Amino acid sequence: MLKKSILAVFTLLILTACGNKKEDMSAEERQKIIDEGTAGFEMNDGKITKAENVPSDEEKAILAAFDEYIAAFNAEDLDRYMQTISKNPKGFDYEEDKKRTKEVFEQSEVKRDVKDTTIIKYSEEEAQIHTNMTVHLVELKTKVKHESVGQQVTVFVKEDGGWKVTSIFYIGDDTKSTTGK
Template identity: 45%
Template structure:
């Protein structure tokens, strides 16, 4: 049971944790246990009402950089993505929550904070991103694709888990800052 819980938390740490989506259920309770088991290909859509709004197909597709991104905004969006990743890896809750939208799509800000605080308390995690690319851009909306790797360990049990997947992190511009509003993730099917 502890390993199942660890796997659920691993999925949680890859994304914004308050909202889970399970293909086998129409219910969306926002719990870590809503995530699909790690041996299935699962998609977590935080706030997605129209998956065509995401800049790539979750099951694959070519990843192409958006061509219409002004250089200043490209720098700002990528810095926001790096801050999102770094703050989580440093387990700094106030820093992490400072890059989360106060009005996110599909999850609750306060629930997100509570779940991430619990994750920081129970687990040692390290998330890394490669192939970070802005794939869709509008003046107040940007989507960042990345191949994400997570290494997770639960010190109290010694349980460890490594996970790979593809993620699109959706940012909105609020009060001049790029903030995370939703996340789309799919684990690699080879796991």
């Protein structure tokens, strides 16, 4: 039962603000999302392709919004984190995300490490950022440590003059748990 509880907390963390899970979609649904431009990225020789049409001022604003989204989450500051989230997200429910994130912050120590952050799609209304992400979580009650390594596409929309997270697509490559001391 304890393992199920730990896995539930970890899954909750990974899926916070992530209404679109790879496992819940068929291959056709995933392809439709990519084809319709909801989320997707191209790789050339194993490398992510950067969008070339991003104005430099927008690139700075989008990357700053992404950095704040990660920093607010890592600070476990719920109000600050929710300011990075769209009030009308496409990929999840705002109130449900707030509730889940609060639970994660109350039950664990958590940190997201990102690298290779790249804007992969851009229009005046929407931007997508691809990143390689490692999520570190320690459950407070049990001290069990979890780590998940994967790729995330974070979709931003223009809202109230800034860029806000509207949906997230996370594909986990590796997850492991260890007992803490």
